[in-house]
Amino acid sequence: MLDELLDAVEAEQDALDAVVIGLERADLDKETQAEGWTVRDQVSHLAFSEELAGLAVNDAARFVTRLAELFDDLARAESEPRNRARNMTPEGLLCWWREARRQTIAGLRTRGDKDRIPWVTGEMSAVSFATARLMETWAHGQDVVDAVGTKRLPTTRLRHIAHLGFATRGFSYEVHGIAAPAEPVRVELRGPDGDTWSWGPEDATARVSGPAEDFCLVVTQRRHVTDTDLEVDGAVAGEWLLIAQAFAGPPGTGRAPSGGL
Numbered sequence: 001m002l003d004e005l006l007d008a009v010e011a012e013q014d015a016l017d018a019v020v021i022g023l024e025r026a027d028l029d030k031e032t033q034a035e036g037w038t039v040r041d042q043v044s045h046l047a048f049s050e051e052l053a054g055l056a057v058n059d060a061a062r063f064v065t066r067l068a069e070l071f072d073d074l075a076r077a078e079s080e081p082r083n084r085a086r087n088m089t090p091e092g093l094l095c096w097w098r099e100a101r102r103q104t105i106a107g108l109r110t111r112g113d114k115d116r117i118p119w120v121t122g123e124m125s126a127v128s129f130a131t132a133r134l135m136e137t138w139a140h141g142q143d144v145v146d147a148v149g150t151k152r153l154p155t156t157r158l159r160h161i162a163h164l165g166f167a168t169r170g171f172s173y174e175v176h177g178i179a180a181p182a183e184p185v186r187v188e189l190r191g192p193d194g195d196t197w198s199w200g201p202e203d204a205t206a207r208v209s210g211p212a213e214d215f216c217l218v219v220t221q222r223r224h225v226t227d228t229d230l231e232v233d234g235a236v237a238g239e240w241l242l243i244a245q246a247f248a249g250p251p252g253t254g255r256a257p258s259g260g261l
Contacts, residue, residue: 002113005130006105008157012134013101016046016141019150023090032143033222033255039147040093042140044085047097052120053133054103057111060118067120104133121248135161135246139220146222154192154213162189162212165219165246166199172245183236189215206234208241219246221254 020043028040037045055063070077085093111117111126119129138161145152166187173180186204189197189212197212208215214228218241225232225241232238245252 002108002111002126002130005127005134005160006108008160009130009134009137010105011155012137012141012157015152016137016144017094017098019141019145019148019152020090020094023148025089027148028088028090028093030147032147034143035253037143039144040085040088041082042143042147043093043097044081044088046137046140047085047093047100048081049136050097050100050104050133053129054100054107056118057104057107057129063118119248131160131164132248135164135220138216139222139247142217142220142222154211156191156193158212158216159191159197161216161220161246162187162197163199165215165244168219168246169240169244172240172243175245175249175251176243178243181236181239183234185234185237185240187215206237208232208237219244221245221247221252224255224257226257227255 020039023039028038028043030039031037032039032042034042052063052066055066085096088096108126108130113125113127115126116123117126117129119132124132134157138157141152144150169185170180183206184201184204185206185208186200186202187198188207188209190210191197191212208230210228210230214223214230217223218225218228218230221244225238230241232241243251243254
């Protein structure tokens with residue numbers, strides 16, 4: 001399971017790499033849909049995150065020390081990757097990200113599916129850790145392609161992100177300080193190959209259905225649900241998709257309805 005997942009992570013990283021390497025230096029300073037974030041910020045965030053991930057996988061003690069330093073000065077932690085990347089060319093930025101992600105993948109290749117790895121929000125299994133790396137690469141990659149006007153085709157790698165999006169339903173409520181409803185939600189998605197991917201009880205009355213890519217865009221807060229082709233039945237399902245959050249950290253601000261891009 002883990003090796004297959006890591007293949008997907010590397011494929012997603014390579015796909016975004018191919019976009020960034022084709023950019024002009026001026027493209028790096030284009031604003032993305034994430035307020036206050038440029039393309040350069042998105043890629044430097046991925047590189048910085050992979051540095052932390054590599055430490056977590058390969059040297060837990062150093063990771064704990066580094067994390068404590070970052071938590072001690074959150075403003076500096078946020079500005080550090082931006083400052084480091086400020087004058088980098090696309091090639092220089094990619095070199096940073098490539099080396100950082102190589103360290104993470106190499107370490108994860110030596111692990112078993114259930115090995116525990118420390119992270120910002122607590123320990124995770126190696127499989128969950130790798131899924132989070134895939135999700136983050138894809139989500140920040142969406143910001144990049146939106147900003148530079150590139151289109152990317154959905155792939156079956158989305159299944160891992162959709163699974164994470166469904167599995168974090170309770171977390172989405174938790175970070176907002178809201179009790180999660182007991183009522184289940186059925187999710188049925190259409191994969192890029194026409195397959196149906198499903199989660200939740202078949203007889204649930206609250207339901208979400210539609211393209212897998214749209215669901216992934218919503219749970220990573222890259223699109224508002226009303227700007228997708230998802231069909232949402234039941235108040236519980238609708239409520240969830242307004243706060244859905246597959247990524248760790250405090251509540252995300254999401255994206256306002258735009259009526260489509």
